Amino acid sequence: MDDLVVVRVFTGPEGTGGNALGIVYDGPSVAGRPARQRLAAELGYSETVFLDDPASGSVDIYTPSARLPFAGHPLVGLAWLLRHRGRPVDVLRPPAGDVAVRHDGEWTWVTGRAAWATGRRTERFDSAADVDALPAPPPGEGWLYAWAWQDEAAGLVRARAFPRRGDSIVEDEATGAAALLLTAELGRPLDIRQGTGSRILTRPLPDGTIEVGGRVTL
Helix, strand or coil, X not given: CCCEEEEEEEECCCXXXXXXXXXXXXXXXXXXXXXXXXXXXXXXXXXXXXXXXCCCCEEEEECCCCEECCCHHHHHHHHHHHHHCCCCCCEEECCCCCEEEEEECCEEEEEECHHHCCCEEEEECCCHHHHHCCCCCCCCCCEEEEXXXXXXXXCEEEXXXXXXXXXXXXXXXXXXXXXXXXXXXXXXXXXXXXXXXEEEEEEECCCCCEEEEEEEEC
16 A cells, blocks of 8 residues: 555664564545454554544554554654654554653654553563573463563663464564563663564653653664
């Protein structure tokens, strides 16, 4: 489709990794939840976001099998694209609520709440090597964020994400909502190295919200 843009979100410093994101820039061109769900399944990205109103920042987010009230990597990717196209916004509005947006050099940041990252479970492993050794997906059911300290003093985390919801996404390369949840649980800023080469930065804010930031590329 002509208005579909694909970006990679949370890339590493050399452009490595990054989670592919489908952005339907003209969201109203795909009307209704069933049609959007079918398109998200057909595209097969971990998430597809529909921009419904650039002026208000209204957006709608889907995995191949479900609609999401909030997700980090679609909002970071869309915020970056709007700025890249000369239409920067200060806020995006998924169903969960208002998400503040800011840019700092090559980093794009969005702000969310841990309560919005529902249905996910974090599990700490003894070492980064243990996380790396996990099969994709590990045995069990339910959304799993497997992590270990790579350097606890520096806040450096090794992580992998397994949705385990029965659709085409076996492992999520980079996940903002799960990173936000882990940050809330640990109560400190994190530098997360996820998947094959992605990087996610997070930091708790005084009002209880959490910022999630990353690099984006077309």
